[in-house]
Structure formats: structure tokens, C-alpha cells
Amino acid sequence: MSYLRIGDLSKRTETNNETLRFYESKGLLDEPRRSDAGYRLYTEEAVSKVNFIVRAKRMGFSLKEVAELLSLRVDRESSTCGDVKIMAEQKLIDIDKKLKELNLMKTALEQITEACCGGEKSAVHCTILNALDETS
Amino acid sequence: MSYLRIGDLSKRTETNNETLRFYESKGLLDEPRRSDAGYRLYTEEAVSKVNFIVRAKRMGFSLKEVAELLSLRVDRESSTCGDVKIMAEQKLIDIDKKLKELNLMKTALEQITEACCGGEKSAVHCTILNALDETS
DNA sequence: ATTGAGCTTGTAGTAGACTCTAAGGTTTTA
DNA sequence: TAAAACCTTAGAGTCTACTACAAGCTCAAT
Secondary structure: OOOEOHHHHHHOOOOOHHHHHHHHHOOOOOOOEEOOOOOEEEOHHHHHHHHHHHHHHHOOOOHHHHHHHHHOEEEOOOOOHHHHHHHHHHHHHHHHHHHHHHHHHHHHHHHHHHHHOOOOOOOOEEEHHHHHHHHO | OOOEOHHHHHHOOOOOHHHHHHHHHOOOOOOOEEOOOOOEEEOHHHHHHHHHHHHHHHOOOOHHHHHHHHHOEEEOOOOOHHHHHHHHHHHHHHHHHHHHHHHHHHHHHHHHHHHHOOOOOOOOEEEHHHHHHHHO
């Protein structure tokens, strides 16, 4: 099929051309193939990769952490297991922590919407902090 | 009971004095009572509030968004329901989205650790992007 | 009473992550 | 074929969120 130019890639990934070049300069994206004129030519793989970066950033991971996540690569033959496993497990711990905290916030927000209009709760004042207190 | 000085508060909240003053300057923290000498005197409520800020930031919310979350306040009497409810529901949508994405990442990471050492999968190369592909 | 830890304000500096501009070459479309 | 839309690099500028002084006051402990 046909290649993607930087503008095509940015349109499909909630980014823009400058950001994509910036990610490349930071090593998050591989240097792509170039056309004769020097235009960057991307494959579909780049779309997945950029979308992953965008999502991971939204989760609160820094670009450095995103780079680490992307670098997790198990090669069965070269058996680089040790390091990869330790790192993946650490990231799993981070993610579980985020999941717990998000779930708490969710419960708190649900209590607020409930307290708001016609809920059972008779809260005179309901804030997210009150709601969290009642949650824990 | 006794008050908390800024150092006490920072020690209990994964922050430091400068950051707390910065948050105050940005309106995330109310201006606290002052001692005769002008020292900031905090209550236990401030501990909850700062801890909430720290957690929400870790979830990828910007300070602006954290301020919005903190401002969600239902007063039964003044019934400011409409706005609060709309905003809380929007934040719930954001949080659900983050939860979904985190869970996907979690599954992917688990596949990587599994592919790593002795798992059933016969992946020659396993990266987080491959794992995510197989997940979806 | 004095030393050291802790607090004050104000201002400047930094790191991370973009974002924009300039000057110019390329490709597409009317 | 010429305008409009797209691409290039290099470098400067911006925004967010701190972080680090400087100069000085206060509090607790020896």
C-alpha cells in the first residue's frame, strides 16, 4: 500500500507534525524512511506506536517512562528476560497503583453526582474530598 | 489540637514547602490561617486536600483539572446541581477512559512477563505493541 | 544567649514537553 | 503553470510545574 507522510500520521493520532518530529528527536519514534525529496515516510506501525505514546501520556506517564515501556522487548532467542521482566513488573505495580487511585476517584465522583440530585444521601455539602472520606 | 506548619504538611504529603506555596499561589490551596509571626497554620483538612492533589496529578490530571475536581461542590441548599453534575459526569467519562486504557496496558504487560520466562506463548519477539495488538 | 532549624516574601532559574518561525524545497490541484 | 498545500531543518519561544536562591525573621534547644 502507500506510505504515510507526516501530516497523514499526525491527523490520525491526536498529534501534530512538530510533536512527531519532537518525539523522533527524543528517540520515541524511529527515524522513518525518507522519500527522494527527504519527506518522512511512515508505515501503519507508526500509527500504533504514536497512539500508544498518546495514551500512555494521558495516563500520566512521562515521555521517559513511555520510552521505557516501548523498549520492553522480549526476544526469545537472545533471552534478555531478566531485565525486561523486572521492569515490566515494576510498571505493572505502577499501573495497579494508578488503577486503585482512579477507582477511588470514580467512587467519589459517583457519590457527588448521587448527592447532587435526588440521591439517598442527605449531604448538605458534598465535595470530592468528603466523598473520598466516606469512601475510605 | 495543634496546627500544622508548612514543613509538617509537606512531610505528610509527598510534597515540599515550595510546592505547597506554589499550589496556594495557583489557588489550589486556600490561604491558611497565619500565626502571629506570619507562619502558615494548616489543619488536617489540608492534608487530605494536598494528598488528593498529589494523587490526581499522578493520574495525569493537570493542575487546572485538579482545581476543577476540587471545585466540584454540591450545596444541597443552594442547589447548584446542574453545573456540578455535568462536570462530574464529564470527569467520570475521563476516568472511565483512563481505566480502560490502563487495563489494556496491564494486560499487555502481563503478556510480556508471561512471554518472557516459560509462558505458553511462543512469541519470538514480544513488545508492548504486539501484546496490545493481541489484546484487542 | 546563641546556634540552628524552620519560616517569610520575592524573584530568578530549570526541566519537560511542546510550539512557532524563518527560509526554502516539493507536490497537488485548479 | 501557478497557486495552494505540504514538507524540510534549525533555532527560538512558550507553558506548566516546579525549584532554588537571597535576605531576613522566629522558634526550640542547649
